[in-house]
Amino acid sequence: MIHKFFQRIFMRNSSTANTVPVLRTILRKEHCISRNQISPGALKVTVVLQQAGFSAFVVGGAIRDLLLGLEPKDFDVATNATPEEVRALFRRSRIIGRRFRLVHVTYGSEIVEVSTFRANYPINGSMEINTESHADQHGRLLQDNIFGSQEEDVMRRDFTVNALFYNPATEEILDYLNGYEDIEAKRLRIIGEPTQRYREDPVRMLRAVRLAAKLDIQLDEETAVPIGDLAPLLQNVPAARLFDEMLKLLMSGHSLACVLDLRMRGLHHGLLPMLDVILEQPLGERFITLALENTDKRVQEGKPISPGFLFATLLWHEVLAAWNKHQAAGEKPMPALHLSMVEILTLQRQQLALPRRLDSIIYDIWTLQPRFLMRAGHKPFRLLEHPRFRAAYDFLMLRCESGELDMEVGQWWKIFQHADTATREAMLLKETAPKRRKRNRRRKSAGTTDHKKATSPI
Numbered sequence: 497m498i499h500k501f502f503q504r505i506f507m508r509n510s511s512t513a514n515t516v517p518v519l520r521t522i523l524r525k526e527h528c529i530s531r532n533q534i535s536p537g538a539l540k541v542t543v544v545l546q547q548a549g550f551s552a553f554v555v556g557g558a559i560r561d562l563l564l565g566l567e568p569k570d571f572d573v574a575t576n577a578t579p580e581e582v583r584a585l586f587r588r589s590r591i592i593g594r595r596f597r598l599v600h601v602t603y604g605s606e607i608v609e610v611s612t613f614r615a616n617y618p619i620n621g622s623m624e625i626n627t628e629s630h631a632d633q634h635g636r637l638l639q640d641n642i643f644g645s646q647e648e649d650v651m652r653r654d655f656t657v658n659a660l661f662y663n664p665a666t667e668e669i670l671d672y673l674n675g676y677e678d679i680e681a682k683r684l685r686i687i688g689e690p691t692q693r694y695r696e697d698p699v700r701m702l703r704a705v706r707l708a709a710k711l712d713i714q715l716d717e718e719t720a721v722p723i724g725d726l727a728p729l730l731q732n733v734p735a736a737r738l739f740d741e742m743l744k745l746l747m748s749g750h751s752l753a754c755v756l757d758l759r760m761r762g763l764h765h766g767l768l769p770m771l772d773v774i775l776e777q778p779l780g781e782r783f784i785t786l787a788l789e790n791t792d793k794r795v796q797e798g799k800p801i802s803p804g805f806l807f808a809t810l811l812w813h814e815v816l817a818a819w820n821k822h823q824a825a826g827e828k829p830m831p832a833l834h835l836s837m838v839e840i841l842t843l844q845r846q847q848l849a850l851p852r853r854l855d856s857i858i859y860d861i862w863t864l865q866p867r868f869l870m871r872a873g874h875k876p877f878r879l880l881e882h883p884r885f886r887a888a889y890d891f892l893m894l895r896c897e898s899g900e901l902d903m904e905v906g907q908w909w910k911i912f913q914h915a916d917t918a919t920r921e922a923m924l925l926k927e928t929a930p931k932r933r934k935r936n937r938r939r940k941s942a943g944t945t946d947h948k949k950a951t952s953p954i
Contacts, residue, residue, distance in 0.1 A: 517647055517650060517651065517672040517673060518672065519647075519670060519671070519672055520670075520671045520672075520674075520676070521668050521669070521670060521671075522668065522669040522670075522671055522676055523667075523668060524667040524668065527563060527669050527676070529559070529562050529563070529662065529667065529669070530667065531664040531665075531667055533562055534554055534558075534571060534662075534664050535568075535570075535571045535606060535608075536603065536604070536606065537571070537601070537603030537604065537606035537607075537608045538554050538558075538571035538572075538573055538606075538608050538664075539664055540603055540608075541573050541586070541601050541603070541608045541610060542554065542573055542663075542664050542665070543664075543665075544585055544586070545573070545575050545577055545582070545585065545610075546665060548577070548585055550575050550576055550577040550581070551575060551576045551613075551646065552573055552574070552575040552577075553573065553574050553575075553646075553661035553662055553663055553670070554571055554572070554573055554661075554662045554663075554664060555572055555573065555574040555611075555658075555659075555660065555661050555662070556572045556574075556653075556658050556660075557569075557570075557572070557658060558570065558571040558572065558662075559660045559661075559662045559669065560657045560658055560660065560675075560679060560711075563660075563676070563679050564679060564711060566711075570606075570607075570608075570609070571608060572608070572609045572610075572611065573608055573609070573610045573611070574610075574611050574612075574613060574646075574649065574661065575610060575611075575612060575613070576612070576613050576645070576646065577612065578612055578643060579591045579597050579598070579599050579610075579612060582599040582601070582610050582612075583599055586599075586601045588601065588602040588603070589601040589602065589610075596611070597612075598610065598611050599611075612643050613643060613644055613645055613646050613648065613649035614642060614643060614644055614648065614649050614652045615642045615643060615644025615645070615648040615649070615652075616642075616644070616648055616651060616652065646661070646670075647672065650672045650673060650687075651687060651688065653687055654686065654687065654693070654697075654700050654703065655675075655684055655685060655686055655687060655704070655707065655719075656673045656674060656675035656678045656685045656686075656687055657675050657678050657679050657684060657685075657707075657711075657713075658675070659671075659672065659673050659675050659687060660675050660676065673687060682711075682712070682713040682714060683713060683714055683716050684704060684707055684708050684711070684713050684714065684715050684716060684719060685716040685718075685719055686700070686704070686716070686718075686719040690718055690719055690721070690722050691722045691726065694722060694723070694726045694729065695726070695729065698726065698729035698730045698732065698733050699730075699733055699737060699738070699741050701723050701726065701727065701729075701730070701761075701763060702730070702738075702741045702742070702745060702758075702763065702767075703741065704719065704720075704723070705745070705754055705757045705758055705761065705763065706741075706744060706745040706748055706750075706754055708757070709748065709750040709753040709754045709757060710748045710749065710750050720761075723761050723762075723763065724761050724762045727761065727762045727763050727765060728765075728766075730763065730765075730766050730767065731766045734849075735845075735846075735847065735848055735849035736849040738767060738847075738848055738849065739848050739849045739850060739851070742767055742768070742848060743803060745758075746788075746791065746803075746806055747791070747795060747801050747803070747806070748795070749792050749795035749796045750792060751788045751791050751792055752785065752788040752789055752792055755768075755771060755784070755788060758771070759771055759772065759775060766847050767847065767848055768810055768848070771784070771810075773813075773814075774813050774814075777813070778899075779813075779898055779899055779900050780813045782897075782898040782899060783809070783812070783813065783894060783895065783898035783900060784809070784810065784813075786894050786897055786898055787806070787809035787810070787894055790894070791806060802857065802887065803854055804854040804856075804857030804858050804861070804887075805857065805861065805887050805890070805891070807850060807854060807858060808857070808858045808861045808862060808891065809891065809894065811840055811841070811844060811858075812862070812891075814840045815833075815836050815837055815840050815862060816836075818835075818836035818839055818840060819832055819833050819836040821836075822835055822836055829866065830863075830866065833862065833863065833866065834863070837858075837859060837862055837863075841855065841858070857884065857887065860882075860884035860887070860888065861884060861887055861888050861891050864879065864882065864884060864885070864888035865888065865891070865892065865895070867879050868888070868889075868892050868905060868909060869905065871908065871912075871923075871924065871925045872924055872925045872926060873924070876912060876920070876924065877920070880912075880913060885913075889909060889913070892905070892906055892909065893906045893910075908923070911923070
């Protein structure tokens with residue numbers, strides 16, 4: 497029955513659709529993944545579910561990463577148990593989500609995400625997916641809580657490399673869509689007809705770019721072709737969800753490759769639209785390239801990354817352009833800078849839901865930049881004491897290395913912050929004496945002046 501269902505669906509477009517799902521069981525001696533490589537929390541969840549009579553598998557990116565020799569960040573579990581049934585088995589668990597109802601099971605410090613097998617939508621008389629009550633006018637799915645079998649669930653996943661099921665009990669991988677072959681071929685292929693799948697969830701286009709760069713694999717041609725034409729669909733995705741996906745992309749350890757690919761495919765519009773302008777300007781391109789290269793290096797070395805610092809770099813040249821414009825219109829430097837910051841963050845927040853919790857670090861990094869040019873008196877000492885000094889200094893060095901500022905400024909601060917008090921005092925620049933304001937005095941009448949002279953004792 498299910499086999500016939502899939503045949504009818506994929507006969508609609510045999511040139512672009514994947515083959516009908518055929519189960520292939522891959523033994524441990526072939527794939528070499530041991531249950532010892534699975535996290536304790538994910539193992540515990542699968543064991544409890546299987547002992548309760550349910551099917552349970554480790555799925556998705558964890559299995560893909562292990563096959564590629566990478567270390568998974570987290571482990572997800574798929575099961576035929578409903579969210580309520582999963583919740584009843586684990587004391588430390590909770591049901592989350594509306595569009596996708598999931599269960600988060602806490603095991604020590606680990607959170608295991610458990611999803612229920614999902615079915616496709618009911619089909620109408622023309623054999624087209626009936627999404628009228630589940631999708632918006634653009635085809636984006638608003639709900640996806642129709643539960644089904646494992647065979648149906650595999651078709652609801654995004655890419656074949658993410659559609660592998662690993663059973664820790666038998667150490668076997670279940671592969672329905674040749675995802676194992678795609679991993680060996682280093683190929684990223686979407687499941688189903690690409691245009692329809694991107695319409696269901698436009699964020700898949702961003703995910704395709706991110707995964708291709710992160711995994712160092714190539715997008716399948718049929719998977720890549722519709723992306724440019726469907727890029728405007730991203731404007732219909734909630735801004736908060738776009739931010740989450742962009743943050744994953746920028747903190748993937750391959751952000752530079754992702755940003756360049758985004759721009760090449762036209763996906764930057766509506767996300768970071770200033771990239772199109774920045775990457776065409778010599779200073780802006782150098783600045784962004786350095787910032788993303790440094791970010792990728794820190795991620796790959798396991799060092800922490802500040803999202804606030806990252807977005808401060810991406811938006812800086814828009815702020816700089818607005819700052820110069822306001823000063824040219826007669827605004828004083830600091831008020832012009834504050835006005836520019838508010839303008840750019842407000843504009844960007846309409847397109848990408850930058851959390852307001854990032855505002856303080858972004859504002860501090862930007863507002864401290866003019867203070868680095870004040871190297872006389874007590875001002876440099878006060879700047880060193882600022883809690884955001886290190887982030888602002890790193891930002892300053894990017895500006896210097898990109899050619900926006902003279903490298904001498906960055907070198908001065910590099911030495912000053914580590915020098916002893918005597919050396920710092922000697923490094924200070926001479927402070928220019930402030931110009932005295934001329935008092936606008938009224939000229940006394942000649943008669944009054946003569947009277948004062950006449951009565952003066954001198």
